[in-house]
Amino acid sequence: MNYNWYSRYSDNIKDYEGYPIGKTLKYLADPEIISLAGGLPSPEIFQKSEFKIASEKYLNSNIDKIMQYSAIPGEPSLIEAIINYLKRDNINVNTENILVTTSGQHGLDITGRLFLNSDDIVLLDRPTFAGAIVAFQMQKPIFVGVDIQEDGSDVNGFKEKILALQKIGQKPKFMYVVPDFQNPTGITMSLEKREVLLDLSYKYDIPIIEDSPYRDLRYYGETIPSIFSIDQKRGGENVIGLYTFSKIFCPGMRVGFNIGNKEVIEKMTYIKEGNILNTPKYNQDLCTAFLEDMNYDSHISKSISYYREKLNGFLNTLKVYFPEDTGITWTKPEGGLFLWLTLPDTIDTDKLFFEAIKYKVAFVPGSQFFGENHARNNMRLNFSFCSQEELTEAIKRLAKCIKDQI
Numbered sequence: 393m394n395y396n397w398y399s400r401y402s403d404n405i406k407d408y409e410g411y412p413i414g415k416t417l418k419y420l421a422d423p424e425i426i427s428l429a430g431g432l433p434s435p436e437i438f439q440k441s442e443f444k445i446a447s448e449k450y451l452n453s454n455i456d457k458i459m460q461y462s463a464i465p466g467e468p469s470l471i472e473a474i475i476n477y478l479k480r481d482n483i484n485v486n487t488e489n490i491l492v493t494t495s496g497q498h499g500l501d502i503t504g505r506l507f508l509n510s511d512d513i514v515l516l517d518r519p520t521f522a523g524a525i526v527a528f529q530m531q532k533p534i535f536v537g538v539d540i541q542e543d544g545s546d547v548n549g550f551k552e553k554i555l556a557l558q559k560i561g562q563k564p565k566f567m568y569v570v571p572d573f574q575n576p577t578g579i580t581m582s583l584e585k586r587e588v589l590l591d592l593s594y595k596y597d598i599p600i601i602e603d604s605p606y607r608d609l610r611y612y613g614e615t616i617p618s619i620f621s622i623d624q625k626r627g628g629e630n631v632i633g634l635y636t637f638s639k640i641f642c643p644g645m646r647v648g649f650n651i652g653n654k655e656v657i658e659k660m661t662y663i664k665e666g667n668i669l670n671t672p673k674y675n676q677d678l679c680t681a682f683l684e685d686m687n688y689d690s691h692i693s694k695s696i697s698y699y700r701e702k703l704n705g706f707l708n709t710l711k712v713y714f715p716e717d718t719g720i721t722w723t724k725p726e727g728g729l730f731l732w733l734t735l736p737d738t739i740d741t742d743k744l745f746f747e748a749i750k751y752k753v754a755f756v757p758g759s760q761f762f763g764e765n766h767a768r769n770n771m772r773l774n775f776s777f778c779s780q781e782e783l784t785e786a787i788k789r790l791a792k793c794i795k796d797q798i
């Protein structure tokens with residue numbers, strides 16, 4: 393007998409088909425494929441021996457507590473370490489402004505659940521982080537996108553959308569941005585634009601969600617203050633910051649944190665109570681050790697040198713295999729893990745993906761990073777995970793694949 397499960401699914405989920413990137417992963421099982429698709433940090437910079445030492449220390453001193461339930465807002469020792477970590481970035485928060493999450497993705501999920509009813513509007517960049525689109529999509533909002541520019545979000549475009557919505561009696565619930573080395577483009581928002589975005593937030597009373605997984609991974613140029621810190625300096629409380637240990641420490645721990653206004657964090661804590669209760673104490677303890685006992689500055693500076701070299705090599709390879717006459721262009725990130733390739737608009741990268749698999753190379757088709765009105769001729773390329781040799785070989789294969797399609 394075939395039971396009709398579909399009719400029982402919630403309206404929000406009924407027609408939801410999962411994370412598109414997740415669907416492409418099954419094509420990458422072939423070990424001969426060089427994948428530039430994932431957002432994986434390199435295991436070469438993982439602090440493996442320090443991890444083992446910290447792990448042993450916590451297991452030896454605290455195994456009863458590690459094996460037990462723990463505090464929903466997060467381990468007090470980790471929260472303390474986060475407060476100190478953020479001070480270095482000119483952010484001043486207290487315990488009640490922090491919720492430890494079980495990864496950045498969890499932080500996004502909680503944010504969507506807290507703010508969005510179905511048909512609420514989310515203002516975001518085109519393209520933007522696919523995981524945020526997926527997390528927010530659970531609440532069935534309407535995404536309103538504005539094409540990102542070389543120096544970050546098109547803040548004038550954001551304003552135009554806000555005014556157009558105002559005319560029909562609507563207002564975005566929040567603006568979502570990844571200002572530092574955005575996933576997928578690698579683009580960084582200028583200081584001027586961060587200020588203007590805040591002006592918009594104050595004037596039109598729209599909060600900003602600032603997602604910052606890559607902020608410490610800057611390979612070139614000067615650090616730009618986070619929107620959260622500028623807001624604090626201007627006396628506001630309009631920004632919620634989302635952070636994760638995934639890219640700077642390791643994704644395996646699945647630990648992150650959200651920061652913001654005390655009442656917002658309290659509500660977020662109630663949501664966490666209902667969805668996962670607590671983040672594993674062991675994982676939090678290792679993140680505390682990462683911030684406090686694993687020589688943070690030297691680790692980050694090693695990571696920066698390592699990724700900078702990879703990015704350089706990758707950019708040089710792109711120049712060799714995609715000369716100007718191909719019409720192919722790409723972003724030149726100052727940090728992060730990705731860059732964004734734009735192909736002639738006759739090429740649909742959703743289709744090209746399957747051709748590329750035949751050439752044993754993979755990327756993420758650009759269409760996956762649009763909340764609406766998906767563009768088809770881009771791809772996201774990751775340069776952090778593969779070796780230099782693999783990166784070069786991957787681009788060689790990709791260039792051949794593209795040439796054969798044109």
Ligand SMILES: Cc1ncc(COP(=O)(O)O)c(C=O)c1O
Nearest residue numbers: 431495496497521570575636638
């Ligand atoms: C912009 C952005 N936000 C959040 C996340 C999620 O991070 P996590 O791996 O901790 O879930 C990512 C991961 O790629 C990301 O790029």
